[in-house]
Amino acid sequence: MTSVSSVYALGLRESLRGPVAEAIAATPSLREAAGLGDADVVLADLCAPDPATLETDFGTARRVLLSIPKAGEADAGTFPAQVAAREAAFASAGGDWCILRCAAFGQELAWGSRFINAGTIYAAWQPGGAPWVDVSDVVALVATLVESGDRWGAAYDVTGPEVVPVARAFGEFTALGKGPVLHVQLDEDMQRVSMTRSDYDARYAAERAGYMVWVTGERNRAVSPVLEKALGRPPRQLGDYLADAAAKLVGSR
Template sequence: MTQNAQNTQGTEVSTVVVTGASGPTGSRVAAAARAAGLTVREATRARGFDWRDRSTWEGVLRGADAAYLVYPSDVGAPEAAEAIGLLAREAVAIGVRRLVLLSARGEGQARPTEEALAESGADWTVVRAAWFAQNLSEGPLVEEVRASGELVFPGGAVREPFVDLRDVADVVTAVLTAGERYAGRTLEVSGPRLLSFGEAIAEIAAAAGRELSYRAVAPRDYGERLAGFGVPPEEVEYLVELFASLLDGRNAHLSDGVRQVLGRAPRDFGDFAREAAAAGAWKG
């Protein structure tokens, strides 16, 4: 694909709105979409888009062919579902029918948001992702690992099929440009093998060439640590409830969404760890 991406129905998709384009998933979706020959409109606050201000939505949506939707993860389910539903209906009303939503595999709190999208009248697809490998190389968790050499987290001994965000972005881009092939479907994506958080940290330590450890704590104890770091009480409560449910073993299985959409195996966690280590992700 060079100039425009051709979907399975023969309709060209040339302009894609990417919400959260300054974040870890949105930035990679934007990069993958550009690599596929698409024009990307970055829907970020820096560019005048605000999920909480409906007056900012039409300008970024009008004239686009498709959109990738990711709502801020620190917001409660009712607010996220309402905003996704409203934006999806507005997109459909002005001609942007192809919408792809990022969701979380096994996360019950995300279901109202998925349902709001499905009820909007859009040609929708939900991509449910396993735990991101990049959660351990960028963002809040990695700062503690760099500074102390230890990850304190409520993952217990649960095993997770960590998925590389580049695979998520590639799947989203393929779905955006696939016409009706994936419309009305939910795709689950994961990495190729199961690892506990302790095993993941051990692989990271080997790749980074430094001693690193993992200490499991209860979700409520983790919430107290977050509060001590100044995280707002409502966000602490949301995260405690999220981790208590999401990390209970329900996700200890593989999903074939990457192979189903891309026709290849997902990237391995070991490859991710070596690449991130080479880039200095865990240097003290």
């Protein structure tokens, strides 16, 4: 009989909370922990909207940390550099840990469908896009890590199967019955201002803007083989799930 590990998700971005919970529920070897005290594994988001949530005593639970690509190459004072510092702090704290340096999630693009305005999404994603990764594939990787038991103390680059430009990705939103959806790129500062005007916390708005520009930058468009090797199958294509993920969000508004 396959053992079941309890997972407690901590500090997740709003766009990832529902998809992570669904993916854990759909994975036979995982279950959602009722709380930290019940957790075998803590899945912590180093891009947490409130960094204070990461200042937690995880006890003996293993830690899987969702990070971003190449944060260690970022200039001091930027949001990616802050994420790199969080990586280092967790890695030096002892215990079992693993860092997943994930490409931008397709579910984050889906979240943008909530903000379609006159057939247009205004966002700081760079037009060249990213090797968008599916939340369910990342949760499947977490299950594989836990089951293997010998992959701790390391960092892995985690991406989807190909780079998809933003315009092509937003083309998937036509399935929502909204007609063609265009992308108008905002620069980092305009993204921050736009989010602040929409009542987001100013600190989080600045961090989110920095994140969006960083993860869709040219240096972060390399495709990693990690998921295919770990799961024994190719990662899911963005087109296989983006419209469905967006439809769920639109239907929940």
